[in-house]
């Protein structure tokens with residue numbers, strides 16, 4: 001197997017265009033598992049770890065641009081105040097070794113509905129920046145991820161970064177798993193409050209072919225919350241919000257949990273998350 005190791009971003013894009021069959025690699029925490037289990041035998045590996053530009057992040061004009069090679073550990077340490085939902089999700093990923101190695105770009109590249117970085121990014125309206133020698137394009141995550149482990153990345157494209165606004169209000173991330181660490185989510189839920197716009201953003205993880213934004217629940221909560229007075233949400237409204245989130249999920253029965261359990265758990269996570277987030281205002 002050929003190993004391509006571009007030294008910088010232009011070289012990486014050139015290599016990608018010249019070797020469309022090569023599998024990009026950063027932390028390798030998904031790629032190496034597939035190789036080791038013989039699920040994948042690519043003609044080449046495109047190792048991006050020498051491309052320094054991918055490790056950078058910046059804040060400009062009220063938006064963050066975070067390079068695809070930023071690890072979970074760095075997201076927690078460096079971006080935790082600006083992106084508390086993503087940081088909370090990052091803390092639940094794997095173990096310290098996986099968080100030191102694995103990247104949010106890799107989570108986007110794998111496009112698994114169980115990818116923990118994805119729900120907070122959806123809930124905050126993030127966009128992914130894709131690049132090739134032909135140019136760059138930016139897409140909302142809902143347009144980038146099209147199915148389980150499927151996305152619209154072209155064979156000559158790489159993920160350059162994601163773009164997202166720093167939190168404008170409280171953010172929450174909750175995950176149900178069969179143990180506390182090193183666990184794939186049975187289901188997960190992310191919530192972002194945008195008090196200035198009087199808007200609520202949500203996303204369900206691991207309970208459908210892709211992460212799912214619970215749009216009806218968002219609209220319901222946005223209308224019912226007492227944005228001016230700040231009184232806590234009524235129990236009946238929290239319950240209804242939870243029901244709407246559960247109804248938006250599209251889970252299956254599998255080894256990790258039944259569809260019915262996932263819907264129920266999501267309803268509970270949703271109503272708790274909304275109450276917690278409101279309490280943090």
Ligand SMILES: Cc1cc2nc3c(=O)[nH]c(=O)nc-3n(C[C@H](O)[C@H](O)[C@H](O)COP(=O)(O)OP(=O)(O)OC[C@H]3O[C@@H](n4cnc5c(N)ncnc54)[C@H](O)[C@@H]3O)c2cc1C
Pocket residue numbers: 023024025026027028029030031032033048068092093094095098101102103104105106107108109110114115116117157158159160182183184185
């Ligand atoms: C023990 C263990 C525990 C884990 N626990 C969790 C967990 O709790 N939650 C969770 O969400 N995940 C978990 N994972 C999965 C994995 O760590 C994450 O998906 C991680 O984000 C992958 O990042 P990476 O940099 O290692 O990606 P890689 O393995 O290098 O790549 C992943 C995919 O993205 C593509 N890719 C990477 N970078 C780019 C780029 N710049 N442009 C285009 N394509 C790119 C690769 O080709 C590949 O398809 C775990 C994995 C292991 C081995």
